[in-house]
Amino acid sequence: MHTYESLLAAVTTTSGETREVLDPATGERIGSVRVDGTAELDRAVERARAAQPEWAALTDDERVAVLGRVADAIEASSDALAELLSREQGKPLNGPNARFEVGACVSWLRATAATPLPVEVVVDDGENYAELHYRPIGTVGVITPWNWPMMIAIWQIAPSLRMGNTVVAKPSEYTTLSGLALAAVMNEALPEGVLEVVAGDGSLGAELVKNPAFGKIMFTGSTATGKKIMASSADNLARLTLELGGNDAGIVLPDVDPAAIAEGLFWGAFINTGQTCAAMKRLYVHDDVYDAVCEALAEVASKMPMGRGLDEQNVLGPLQNRMQWEVVNRLVEAAKSSGARVLLGGQPDSEASGHFYPTTLVADIDDANPLVQEEQFGPALPIIRYSDVEEAIRMANAVDVGLGASVWSADRAKAREIAARLEAGTVWINSHGGVHPMIPFGGVKQSGFGLEFGAEGLKSVAVPQIING
Numbered sequence: 001m002h003t004y005e006s007l008l009a010a011v012t013t014t015s016g017e018t019r020e021v022l023d024p025a026t027g028e029r030i031g032s033v034r035v036d037g038t039a040e041l042d043r044a045v046e047r048a049r050a051a052q053p054e055w056a057a058l059t060d061d062e063r064v065a066v067l068g069r070v071a072d073a074i075e076a077s078s079d080a081l082a083e084l085l086s087r088e089q090g091k092p093l094n095g096p097n098a099r100f101e102v103g104a105c106v107s108w109l110r111a112t113a114a115t116p117l118p119v120e121v122v123v124d125d126g127e128n129y130a131e132l133h134y135r136p137i138g139t140v141g142v143i144t145p146w147n148w149p150m151m152i153a154i155w156q157i158a159p160s161l162r163m164g165n166t167v168v169a170k171p172s173e174y175t176t177l178s179g180l181a182l183a184a185v186m187n188e189a190l191p192e193g194v195l196e197v198v199a200g201d202g203s204l205g206a207e208l209v210k211n212p213a214f215g216k217i218m219f220t221g222s223t224a225t226g227k228k229i230m231a232s233s234a235d236n237l238a239r240l241t242l243e244l245g246g247n248d249a250g251i252v253l254p255d256v257d258p259a260a261i262a263e264g265l266f267w268g269a270f271i272n273t274g275q276t277c278a279a280m281k282r283l284y285v286h287d288d289v290y291d292a293v294c295e296a297l298a299e300v301a302s303k304m305p306m307g308r309g310l311d312e313q314n315v316l317g318p319l320q321n322r323m324q325w326e327v328v329n330r331l332v333e334a335a336k337s338s339g340a341r342v343l344l345g346g347q348p349d350s351e352a353s354g355h356f357y358p359t360t361l362v363a364d365i366d367d368a369n370p371l372v373q374e375e376q377f378g379p380a381l382p383i384i385r386y387s388d389v390e391e392a393i394r395m396a397n398a399v400d401v402g403l404g405a406s407v408w409s410a411d412r413a414k415a416r417e418i419a420a421r422l423e424a425g426t427v428w429i430n431s432h433g434g435v436h437p438m439i440p441f442g443g444v445k446q447s448g449f450g451l452e453f454g455a456e457g458l459k460s461v462a463v464p465q466i467i468n469g
Contacts, residue, residue, distance in 0.1 A: 001076040001077055001080075002077040002080040002081075002185065003080055004079075004080045004083045004084060006080070007077065007080040007081065007084055007181050007184070007185075008030070008031055008084060008177070008181075010181070010184050011031075011033070011177055011180040011181045011184055012031040012032055012033070012177070013032055013033060013034035014032060016034060016035075017034065017035040017037075018032040018033060018034055018035060019032065019033055019035050019173075019176075020032050021033055021088060021176070021177050023087050023088070023090070023354070024088075024089070024090040024317075024318045024319065024320050024321065024354055024355045025090050025307070025308040025309060025317060025318045025353070025354040025355075025356070026308065026353050026354055027353055027354060030087050030088060030177065031177060033176045033177055033180065033199055034199050035199060035200055035201075036198045036199050036200045036204060037200070037204070038204075038207050040198055041168075041198050041200075041204060041207055041208060041211070042211075044168050044196035044197070044198050045139065045168055045196075045211055045213045045214075047192075047193040047196055048139045048166040048167065048168050048193055048194070048195075048196045048213075049138070049139050049166070049213055050193055051166050051191060051192065051193030051194050052136070052138055052139055052164075052165065052166040052194075054191070055161075055164060055165075055166055055191060055194050056136045056164035056165075058164075060162075063161065063162055063164065064113045064114075064162065066161075066189065066190065066191075067109055067110075067112065067113040067158065067161065067162060068109075068110065068113055069189040070109055070186050070189040070190060071105075071106045071109040071110050071113070072189070073185050073186065073188050073189045074102065074105050074106050074109070074182070074185055074186065075106045077185050078099070078102045078103065078106070080181075081102045081105075081150065081178075081181060081182065081185065082098040082099045082101070082102045083098075083310070084177060084178060084181050085098045085101060085102065085149070085150060085175075085178050086098040086309035086310055086317075087309070087310070088149075088175055088177050088178050089146065089147075089149060089175050089178060089309075089320055090273075090309055090317040090318040090319070090320050090354075090355070091272055091273070091309055091317045092307075092308075092309040092310075092311070092314040092315055092316065092317050093309060093310060093312060094312060094313075094314070094315060095314075095315030095316075096267065096271050096272070096315075097272065097309070097315065097317070098309060101148060101150055101151045102150060104151045104154075105150050105151055105153075105154045105182070107437070108151070108154050108155060108158060108437050109154060109158050111437035111438065112158040112159050112162055112437065112457075112458075113158075113162060115162075115437075115438065115454060115455055115457075115458060116455070117134060117455050117458050117459070119131050119132065119133055120132040122466070128468075129468075129469065130466055130467065130468045130469075131466070131467045132464060132465075132466055133464070133465045133466075133467060134163065134458070134459055134462035134463065134464055134465070135164070135462060135463045135464075135465050136163055136164030136165045136462060136463070137163075137165050137215040137216045137239065137461060137462060137463050138165060138166075138213075138214075138215040138216075139165060139166050139167070139168065139213055139214055139215065140156075140160040140165045140166070140167050140168075140214065140215070140216040140217075140218060140461060141167075141168055141169075141170075141208050141209065141211070141214040141216070141217045141218070141238075142156045142157060142160070142167055142168070142169040142170070142217075142218050142219075143169075143170050143205050143208065143209075143217070143218070143219045143220075143221070143229075144156065144169065144170070144171050144172060144179060144220060145172050145220045145221050146172035146174035146175040146320050146321070147272060147275040147276060147277070147320065147377075148272065148276070149171055149172060149175035149178040149179055149182075150178055150179075150182045152220050153169060153171070153179060153182055153183075154182075155452055155453070155457075156169075156218040156220075156241075156452075157169060157186075157195065159452070159457045159458050159460070159461050160216070160218070160461045161190075161194065161195070162458060163458055163461050163462040164462075165216070165461060165462075166193065166194050166195070166196075167194070167195050167196070168196045168197070168198065168208065168214075169183065169195070169196070169197050169198075170197070170198050170199070170200065170204060170205050170208055171197065171199065173199075173200065173201040173202070174320055174321050175320070176199045179197060179199075180197055180199060183195055183197040202225070206228070206232060209228075209229050209232040209233050209238075210232050210233070210235075210236075211236075212235075212236045214233075214236070214238050215238060215239060215463075216238060216239045216240070216241070216461060217229060217233055217238050217239070217240050217241075218240075218241045218461075219240075219241070219242050219243070220243040220244075220277070221243075221244065221245075222244060222245050223244040223245045223401065223446045223447070223448075226242045226244040226448055229242065230242070239460075240449070240450060241442075241448075241449075241450030241451075241452065241460055241461075242448035242449060242450060243277065243403075243441075243442065243443060243447070243448050243450075243452065244277075244401070244403075244443060244446060244447050244448035245277065245375050245401055245403070245446070245447060246277045246278055246279075246281070246375065246401050246402075246403030246404060246443065246447050247281050247282060247373075247374070247375045247399050247401050247403075248278055248279060248280050248281050248282070248403060248404040248405055248406070248424070248432065248433075249280070249281075249282045249283075249284060249395070249396035249405050249406075249422070249424075250265065250268060250269075250280040250282070250283045250284065250405070250406040250407075250408060250432055251284045251389070251392045251393070251396060251405070251406070251407050251408065251418065251422075252265075252283065252284065252285040252286060252289065252293055252408045252409075253286060253389065253407070253408060253409040253410075253411070253414065253415070253418075254286040254287075254288035254289055255409055255410045255411060256289055256293070256408050256409060256410060257410070258289055258292040258293045258295070258296040258297075259292075259296045261293075261296075261408050261430065262293070262296035262297050262299065262300045263300050264408075264430065264431055264432070265280070265283065265293070265297050265300075265408070265432075266297060266300045266301055266304070267432075267433075268280040268406060268428075268431065268432025268433050269281070269283070269381045269432070270301070270304070270316065270359065270379055270381070271433060273306075273316045273317050273318070273319065273378065273379050274328075274376065274377065274378045274379040274380065274381075275319065275320060275324070275377055275378060276433060277403055277447075278403050278404040278426070278432075278433045278435075279432070279433055280381070280404075280406060280432045280433065281375060281376060281377075281381070281382075282372050282381075282382055282384065282395075282396070283381055283382065283383045283384065284384050284385075284386050284392040284395060284396060285383055285384070285385060285386070286385075286386060286387070286389075286392075287385060287386070287387045290383075290385050293383070294343055294361070294363050294383055297343075297361060297383075298343045298344050298361055301344055301359050301361060302344055302359075304316055304359060306356065306358070306359060306379075307356075308354075316359060316379065317356075318354045318355040318356045318357075319355040319356070319357055319378055319379075320355065321355060322355055324355070324377060324378060325348075325355045325357055325378070327376065327377065327378065328357050328376050328377070328378035328379070328380050329348060329357065330370075331370050331371040331374060331376050331380065332346050332360055332362065332371060332376075332380050334369065334370045334371060335362045335365055335369055335370075335371040335382065336362075338365070338366065338369055339364075340362050340363065340364055340365035340366075340369065340371075340382070341362070341363045341364040341365075342360065342361070342362055342363075343361040343362065343363050343383075344358075344359060344360060344361040345357075345358035345359050345360030345361065345379070345380070346358070346360045346362070346380075357378055357379055357380070358379070359379045360379060360380040360381070361380075361381055361383060362380065362381070362382045362383065363383045363385075364385065365382045365383070365384060366384075367384050367395050367398075369382065372384060373399065375401070389418065393418065393421055393422065396422055396423075397421075397422060397423045400445055400446045401443070401445055401446045401447045402423045402424045402425060402443055402444040402445040402446075402447050403424060403425055403426070403443040403444075403447040403448075404424050404425065404426045404427070404428065404432065404433065404443075405419070405422040405424035405426075405427045405428075406427065406428040406429070406430075406431065406432040407419050407422075407427065407428075407429055407430075408429075408430055409429075409430070412429060412430075415429045415430070416429065423444060423445060424443075424444065424447075425441065425442045425443040425444050425447065426441060435453070436453070437453055437454065438453065438454045439453060439454060440452070440453050440454050440456040440457065441453050
């Protein structure tokens with residue numbers, strides 16, 4: 001079991017090429033992290049490839065048992081992991097944030113280990129007999145983002161290991177300590193070489209993608225980077241799972257109780273201070289309930305405390321980096337300049353330390369406004385008025401991404417009818433953004449392709465083999 005101090009010491013580097021890590025809430029120095037190059041990547045790949053045959057030779061039950069011990073190790077050091085995550089990423093300890101994320105790592109590992117994937121008999125007609133098996137790919141390359149740096153890493157690493165692959169992971173350069181710390185705890189229970197981690201920026205990620213040792217690349221991040229990964233991995237014919245950008249729409253029908261749905265709407269949009277791919281980023285509300293929904297949502301949002309993540313009362317934190325702060329500020333300023341009505345927030349404190357942007361609700365905004373059409377990835381939600389549900393469906397589908405969407409209604413049957421017409425990988429009814437380890441998750445259009453979670457997620461990190469006869 002680690003304390004925060006022992007965990008930080010285990011992943012902080014003071015020699016060689018290093019980079020300082022700063023707290024996004026205060027600007028204070030947390031520590032320093034190594035910066036790896038191609039040579040370090042090649043050595044990590046070599047170790048992972050050397051470890052893979054022995055790992056794959058274990059039975060599924062044996063690998064499942066190891067994953068259970070990994071989950072136990074994370075759980076034992078959960079307080080230290082959550083504190084490091086809060087300091088580096090900025091998210092508060094409480095609410096659906098740092099402690100929640102570390103707990104999700106534990107539960108996801110256990111669920112991945114418990115997911116059945118039996119041999120499937122595809123034909124047995126008396127003359128022909130064929131079985132479908134799933135075999136390891138080999139070594140999987142994993143590139144994880146800065147918004148959920150531990151949980152998304154587990155989403156990619158756990159199924160890869162379960163299926164007999166080894167993994168080389170590269171955390172985001174913005175949350176490298178979190179990625180290294182999670183791996184350090186996991187490696188206390190894993191055989192040597194099964195999980196390797198390299199630390200660096202996008203140029204190291206580009207080298208990883210091009211490396212012919214990888215039979216599979218898993219990436220969560222922007223659509224632009226996803227396209228580059230597709231191009232770079234083409235020569236190797238590496239399999240891909242890409243979970244890319246989103247601009248999720250929520251559609252509120254006129255039969256709702258605004259007060260009853262307000263908190264659900266808030267967390268659908270503002271979980272992780274809006275820094276979530278599948279957060280609700282555009283809210284379409286019918287004329288009949290528009291003013292009431294705006295009022296109820298503003299009342300809920302105004303009561304949610306924002307501040308330094310280590311302060312126990314806070315549930316919203318800073319944006320993780322200045323680059324993202326600038327994106328949110330630019331889009332809100334464009335909305336204000338267009339004449340949209342700011343219900344809450346919209347005025348960042350220029351004297352505040354850290355990358356804080358206030359919780360912002362913008363009403364009476366045109367659907368063509370940049371705050372609606374571009375993914376803000378932060379605590380600013382545009383609320384668009386509509387009068388005809390056909391208009392709302394058209395606007396929701398008009399963007400080139402399709403990760404998630406939601407429909408809010410007292411009539412679930414009606415909501416499901418509308419959901420079926422929305423161009424999104426997941427459509428939630430009366431909630432937004434919730435994921436479950438047994439429910440497949442993935443995007444359509446330029447939000448990427450490939451499924452994660454459940455049996456489909458296990459299949460995505462394996463090679464199908466038919467045994468015929």
